[in-house]
Amino acid sequence: xxxxxxxxxxxxxxxLYFLIARFLGDGPCQExxxxxxxxxxxxxxxxxxxxxxxxxxxxxxxxxxxCYRHIAPDHLLRVxxxxxxxxxxxxxxxxxxxxxxxxxxxxxxxxxxxxxxHVVWKGSALAALHCGRPPEPPINYGSxxxxxxxxxxxxxxxxxxxxxxxxxxxxQHMKMHKRILGHLxxxxxxxxxxxxxxxFTVSVKCTHxxxxxxx
Numbered sequence: 500x501x502x503x504x505x506x507x508x509x510x511x512x513x514x515l516y517f518l519i520a521r522f523l524g525d526g527p528c529q530e531x532x533x534x535x536x537x538x539x540x541x542x543x544x545x546x547x548x549x550x551x552x553x554x555x556x557x558x559x560x561x562x563x564x565x566c567y568r569h570i571a572p573d574h575l576l577r578v579x580x581x582x583x584x585x586x587x588x589x590x591x592x593x594x595x596x597x598x599x600x601x602x603x604x605x606x607x608x609x610x611x612x613x614x615x616x617h618v619v620w621k622g623s624a625l626a627a628l629h630c631g632r633p634p635e636p637p638i639n640y641g642s643x644x645x646x647x648x649x650x651x652x653x654x655x656x657x658x659x660x661x662x663x664x665x666x667x668x669x670x671q672h673m674k675m676h677k678r679i680l681g682h683l684x685x686x687x688x689x690x691x692x693x694x695x696x697x698x699f700t701v702s703v704k705c706t707h708x709x710x711x712x713x714x
Contacts, residue, residue: 513546513547516539518578520536520539521564521574523535525573545557545560545563546558580598584598590612682702687702688700
């Protein structure tokens with residue numbers, strides 16, 4: 500079974516060399532196409548011919564072009580164009596309609612149902628350091644860490660990522676209730692009193708108190 504799989508991969512690789520050469524030969528990279536054709540012929544990397552006794556014989560690029568006349572120069576490009584929509588039907592991407600060969604995560608053409616599942620981090624994972632910095636969240640990271648876990652990690656190692664401290668998802672639930680002119684400079688601190696009826700704002704020059712503007 501393993502030998503059959505490796506044989507299949509080798510055949511696909513040989514066909515891919517041929518399709519790349521066809522694609523380059525019809526574009527602006529003529530010199531690159533010539534170099535590629537010469538090298539794959541010297542190393543016998545193109546699909547081989549099998550005679551009636553089962554023996555393999557190397558073939559030239561020109562011979563393959565004549566044999567596979569139905570393969571257009573843009574065949575590889577059209578295959579790439581078909582992969583995205585077909586995969587979209589089975590495993591939808593994170594941005595529908597955007598197909599790219601260079602995507603990652605849910606935009607990758609190699610995505611599977613398993614790879615698209617969200618990764619859940621424990622609070623202790625935020626306290627870890629990699630090269631002196633907090634770890635980068637994985638591509639398939641699910642819900643952002645809550646503020647409690649982030650602040651706890653900050654107390655343990657002294658570092659945090661701003662996007663983890665205040666996730667962008669927080670701003671989606673914010674809306675303006677009222678605009679009040681009270682400071683002429685930037686406000687750096689806002690807090691509520693114990694009753695919850697007033698808020699206190701602090702800037703560089705002064706302190707103001709206002710009635711609470713939302714329930």
